[in-house]
Amino acid sequence: MTMTPSVPGPSPLPPARFALDRWTWREVGYLLANLPLAVVGFVCTVLVIAFGAGLSVTVVGLPLLVGGLQAARLLGRLERRRARSMLGVRVDEPSPLAHAPRGEGVFSRLWSGLKDPVGWRSLLYGFIRLPWGVLTFALTLVSLFVLWPVLPFITRGLTTVDRAMVRGLLSPSDELERRIAELESDRGVVVDTAAADLRRIERDLHDGAQARLVALAMGLGLAKEKLTDDPEAAARMVDEAHGEVKVALQELRDLARGIHPAVLTDRGLDAALSAIASRCTVPVQVSVELPGRPAEAIEGIAYFTVSELLQNVSKHSGARSASVEVWRTADRLLIQVTDDGTGGARMEGGTGMAGLAERLDAVDGVFVLESPEGGPTTVTAELPWRDRAA
Structure with a gap:
């Protein structure tokens, strides 16, 4: 079924009858x-x-x-x-x-x-x-x-x-005018999504790496004070600070990966999706057959769509295996993610499906979910193909 939300129309009119209703x-x-x-x-x-x-x-x-x-x-x-x-x-x-x-x-x-x-x-x-x-x-x-x-x-x-x-x-x-009205509405979805992403990044920086770096600065300050009086204690504090630096760097790498991973920029969808699949809790087979690389924006949306779908597979599906297929047909980029889990996935329920549908709809995409009870679950996403600028 198509997950792109539609606006409900009015209730059908009751037939006229001999009654002043x-x-x-x-x-x-x-x-x-x-x-x-x-x-x-x-x-x-x-x-x-x-x-x-x-x-x-x-x-x-x-x-x-x-x-x-x-x-x-x-x-x-x-x-x-x-x-x-x-x-x-x-x-x-x-x-x-x-x-x-x-x-x-x-x-x-x-x-x-x-x-x-x-x-x-x-x-x-x-x-x-x-x-x-x-x-x-x-x-x-x-x-x-x-x-x-x-x-x-x-x-x-x-x-x-x-x-x-x-x-x-x-x-x-005409259809063009209706399409313009739809795009005006979709633009609001894009703006809201971007604002939510910025708030998430700010929260992650504040609660994660920033807090850790503040604690690291305080620890190094104390080590500096103890350097002459208690060199051994200062050395232990420097070792702890070194460990904190590694953790902070990893958090910053994870955050940067959530914004736009370097592997996607450097090597494209095939390598980037394989990297996502390697972090999934179930074995994932990845197949990417593209004649070239799409535009950066389309490539980024495809990457984050697969990333969120594989997170759902890890958290909610109960699957033993999954697959990701990406290919181009005419002027469309198609993505299909399948798992052999328990099925029953719905747009609601906190799995992020509604958000994915809105994001794809905002760029003239399509999002289709097939997930009968007992499985398997198949998600098909379509995006417009636009060639990458030279």
Whole structure:
């Protein structure tokens, strides 16, 4: 199953029936509010077109038109929220307006605003809503006092058209726009992950090597004081300090390996993954078949993905053997880690699977886990292949 988390959609709507349930009243409220909100949207649209387009030949016309498109964007956002809360319609938020690069002139920035498809579709939505708002307001009001036995069916039919309008005109315009919105969300995951890694490094330095080096400095200071009075005691303290230095150096090496191991930089994934496998508590067979080395960032993500998966094998699987396979297919780097343990691995449970899925998703990767009860467990990860810079 795919471990990349997905956003849950709304619950399916119950079928309309001869009963005034909560869905019927929410739909009635939505339809009655259509008219005043449609009037606001229509007035905004007419003003934008009349003043912005009409004055576009002057200096102030284009800025007014761009400002009107931004106002239409805001009205579209409010309509999406209203449809989400009252009609159960989930529509992704369009991507923010792409601004012209810094250093570009005023005309380039205005042109970026004028090309905004979300703003233009929101304007169209506001324009066609007025006649529809008048119709739905009148029909709903009449149904409340005259046709109330069939009110649920009338409101469901009318709001079905509203749902189609919201999805058709206020949703992201195309796959590229939806992808941009996803990448905006993934960027937050990357930032949070980087911040967590920095906090971990700081904590490890403070609690490990730093504390040991402070104790080492104090011990050497005492040895210096005893050097003339008690040379033997000073020699013993220097020996102890020498041992502490070795331990501190090992801790720093381990910490550096957790940031970016030298073997990965110097020799690539094959040697680096073999080094990880040698530290696993179960025998691991490693097979890396790559035509070359991927980009540094992709190589690092692949390394740390396998590292964490093998840690899970050591700690949680109860396996007797495991394997790691890495290969390239077209423009994808594939990783497969398999163990013959007890299975039953899940995304939750503190095994770090959720974090791995988020990290891979943030770089357009895929994370798939197959772990039936009784085993075996197979994790397949895909990363985009990007060639290493020359």
